[in-house]
Amino acid sequence: MDSTEQATGEKRVQSLLIEALERRGLARPGKLRLAQYEAMCADLRQRLAYMTERNLMALEEQVAASKEAREQDRMPIGNKILEWAGQIQPPEEGASPLMRAVFGGDLGRTAIAEGWAPELMAHLRDKRSWPTPYAVTLIREKADGPRRQMVILEERIGYGQEPNAEDRAFLARRRALVEKCRRVADLAAGDAR
Incomplete structure (x- = not known):
């Protein structure tokens, strides 16, 4: 993935996942301060930039249906979101x-x-x-x-x-x-x- 594709993918993650979850009223995970939440979102944008639009929408739906979202109106931690993302669309074959x-x-x-x-x-x-x-x-x-x-x-x-x-x-x-x-x-x- 070149830098242009990465930037486009990060914008897609921001709009279809992060902003969509925030529009649903989900707050940052309870134990994260604002700076930590922003770092988590930046990490999610970078790591999930490979995902397609459809799969990001599926991930957003799964995150919104999670226990944390239903019971506490909060997003799950980034690692949980990354785990679900890997199940929906495994990362590309490139070397991590x-x-x-x-x-x-x-x-x-x-x-x-x-x-x-x-x-x-x-x-x-x-x-x-x-x-x-x-x-x-x-x-x-x-x-x-x-x-x-x-x-x-x-x-x-x-x-x-x-x-x-x-x-x-x-x-x-x-x-x-x-x-x-x-x-x-x-x-x-x-x-x-």
Whole structure:
């Protein structure tokens, strides 16, 4: 998303979500001061600029129907709104700052080298937090099957066996995911320069 699209998206979030909720009479979350509320709104504008008009309207409806809105005439906190937004329209495929940090560090480089980078990327997209050591163990375990399948298929190809259509599709998907992880690592390396 370039700067023009980002600015247009932020205006869309302001008018279709934030101002629409304020017109409904919803006040800022109870524990936030005015400056904190303005910072929350600025963060929402930046993070939700990717959303379409229709999905922002759906999000506004969901926020207005939330427990906080119904019972206290207040907006929910920004994290809750972001969670709902991710359910309505997941963020674009671009590399978030978290993904760049993970894949730019030792964890990401190890994941790429050992073949479990696609599962790490899926975890980052789903959880949006740095994986704990226990989560890394689970991610590696989840990747065991696909990694083993890749090794077997590549060995068979090396011996001259032609994979069937299903195996070719698996290889293409897996290689594309690994390449996407490498591109994120390259972006992170470019950011560090």
